Structure formats: C-alpha cells, structure tokens
Amino acid sequence: VLQENLDKKLFGQHLVGKVVVKAVKGFLNNTKAKKPLALSLHGWTGTGKNFVSKIIAESIYKRGLQSKYVHQFVATLHFPHAHSINLYKDQLQSWIRGNVSICPRSLFIFDEMDKMHAGLIDSIKPFLDYYEFLDGVSYRQAIFIFLSNAGAEKITEVALDFWRNGRRREDIQLTEMQNALSVSVFNNKNSGFWHSTLIDRNLIDYFVPFLPLEYKHVKMCVRVEIESRGYVVDEDILTRIADEMTYFPREERIYSDKGCKTVDAKLDYYYDF
Numbered sequence: 672v673l674q675e676n677l678d679k680k681l682f683g684q685h686l687v688g689k690v691v692v693k694a695v696k697g698f699l700n701n702t703k704a705k706k707p708l709a710l711s712l713h714g715w716t717g718t719g720k721n722f723v724s725k726i727i728a729e730s731i732y733k734r735g736l737q738s739k740y741v742h743q744f745v746a747t748l749h750f751p752h753a754h755s756i757n758l759y760k761d762q763l764q765s766w767i768r769g770n771v772s773i774c775p776r777s778l779f780i781f782d783e784m785d786k787m788h789a790g791l792i793d794s795i796k797p798f799l800d801y802y803e804f805l806d807g808v809s810y811r812q813a814i815f816i817f818l819s820n821a822g823a824e825k826i827t828e829v830a831l832d833f834w835r836n837g838r839r840r841e842d843i844q845l846t847e848m849q850n851a852l853s854v855s856v857f858n859n860k861n862s863g864f865w866h867s868t869l870i871d872r873n874l875i876d877y878f879v880p881f882l883p884l885e886y887k888h889v890k891m892c893v894r895v896e897i898e899s900r901g902y903v904v905d906e907d908i909l910t911r912i913a914d915e916m917t918y919f920p921r922e923e924r925i926y927s928d929k930g931c932k933t934v935d936a937k938l939d940y941y942y943d944f
C-alpha cells in the first residue's frame with residue numbers, strides 16, 4: 672500500500688519513494704531491530720515532506736495521522752520560547768516515554784527541525800540510540816521522522832546542474848545527492864546543521880532528499896486538488912493557476928517557489944464563489 676500510494680500520489684520525487692519504502696517496510700518486517708527507525712526528510716518548502724509523513728502514517732495505522740499512536744511536533748508551535756527549554760525537555764521526554772510504554776509502535780513526527788533548539792534535540796537523542804531498554808522501556812519499535820528545509824539549497828543546486836546539462840531529473844542518483852549533501856551540509860561544522868549531533872552518532876538511518884517541483888508537477892497538484900473537490904477539470908483554469916505561482920531561478924524559472932503549497936488557496940478564488 673505504501674509503495675502504491677507513493678507511486679500514485681507523490682509527484683516528481685523519484686528518490687523519495689525508493690528510500691521510504693525500503694526503510695519503512697524493512698523496519699516493520701524486522702523483529703530484531705536494534706534501534707528505532709529515524710528518517711530525516713529534507714527539501715524545499717511545499718515539495719511533499721508532510722504529505723509523505725501522512726502517507727507513511729496511513730500505511731501503518733488505520734486512522735493515519737489521527738491515530739492516537741501518532742504524535743506531531745512543530746518546533747515553532749510547541750517549543751516557541753528559548754527560555755522554556757528545560758521545561759520542554761522534561762515534557763518531551765516524558766511524553767515520548769509515556770507513549771512508547773503504551774504502544775511500542777509509536778510514530779513521532781518533528782516538523783521544522785531546523786528551528787528546534789539544539790538542547791531539545793539532545794534530549795531526544797537517548798531514545799534514538801541502540802539501548803535495549805531505557806528505564807524499563809524499549810524504543811526499538813518506535814519510528815521518528817524529522818522534517819526540515821536544511822540542505823534544500825544544495826538539493827536544488829544538484830537538480831539545477833542536471834537541468835542545465837540537459838540531463839533527466841529522474842537520472843539523479845541517491846548516492847550522488849547524498850554525497851553532495853554530506854560534504855556541504857552534514858559534515859560542515861559551519862553549516863549550523865541541526866542534527867550534527869545525531870549524525871555524529873549515526874542515529875539517523877536514512878536521509879531522504881526532496882527535489883524542488885517544476886511547473887508540470889504544480890499542474891499535477893492543481894489537477895488533483897480540483898478533482899478532489901469534485902469539479903470537472905477546466906484546463907484553462909488549471910494552467911492559469913500554475914502560471915500564477917512564481918518560479919526560480921530568476922533567469923530560467925524552473926522550480927516553484929512554494930512547491931505545491933498554496934495551490935488549494937488559489938483554487939478557492941476560481942471555484943468557490
């Protein structure tokens with residue numbers, strides 16, 4: 672189901688499907704996991720990171736994101752004040768501990784990871800590690816998904832390089848992308864990259880790069896949105912909405928600034944009056 676949904680619903684992200692299916696299926700089928708699964712999704716805004724988390728949740732729990740075993744944190748919403756960091760640490764740790772004791776197969780999604788306080792990231796480190804038990808609780812069946820825009824510029828650079836050399840986007844290889852990211856972002860102490868501490872200790876199992884979306888992908892998103900509202904697709908409106916989005920870099924205008932975000936808001940203007 673996971674593979675099928677990703678193939679069908681996720682546009683322009685050939686690297687994502689491969690990694691996510693392998694990681695999640697492998698983990699769910701492994702009765703002897705030595706640590707919880709930790710995925711780190713990276714990429715430009717509106718390219719499908721939250722969307723993929725939702726598809727993953729739906730593949731594991733009947734109620735998807737609504738399941739009581741799925742927990743979402745948004746840095747700026749749940750942990751807004753730097754001076755309350757110690758309080759957040761305690762709350763977060765006891766929240767994770769409490770929930771994993773109730774259901775070992777819990778899913779934790781951390782959005783805006785690049786805006787999360789380093790101390791707070793440190794506080795979840797023990798849960799991601801290779802312990803059999805921590806205070807009597809095993810975290811080995813839990814799943815952690817981290818979302819961030821970190822590395823998005825490098826990802827775009829690689830994609831743009833391909834484009835400028837007339838090469839197909841689909842020919843971008845995962846290893847190539849990961850090499851580019853690891854040199855410039857992950858292993859660069861000056862990049863201020865949020866989970867350098869998690870990386871140093873090899874606690875992240877998979878890095879999942881999301882490519883910036885092109886005009887044609889935006890159109891696909893618009894089409895899906897129109898159909899999901901039960902309207903007949905008007906190609907004229909579809910094109911107009913995709914044209915209204917802004918694209919970068921300034922000369923070539925290939926990638927959508929906001930990915931597929933705001934597509935649904937634009938639709939309101941054309942359809943709901």
Ligand SMILES: Nc1ncnc2c1ncn2[C@@H]1O[C@H](COP(=O)(O)OP(=O)(O)OP(=O)(O)O)[C@@H](O)[C@H]1O
Pocket residue numbers: 680681682683684714715716717718719720721722723818819820884892930931932
């Ligand atoms: N690659 C994609 N394929 C299909 N639909 C997409 C894709 N990317 C985004 N969308 C649509 O756009 C909406 C917004 O995308 P989403 O919230 O997943 O972006 P994001 O990468 O998490 O952005 P941010 O970094 O700003 O949080 C999704 O709910 C989905 O409907």
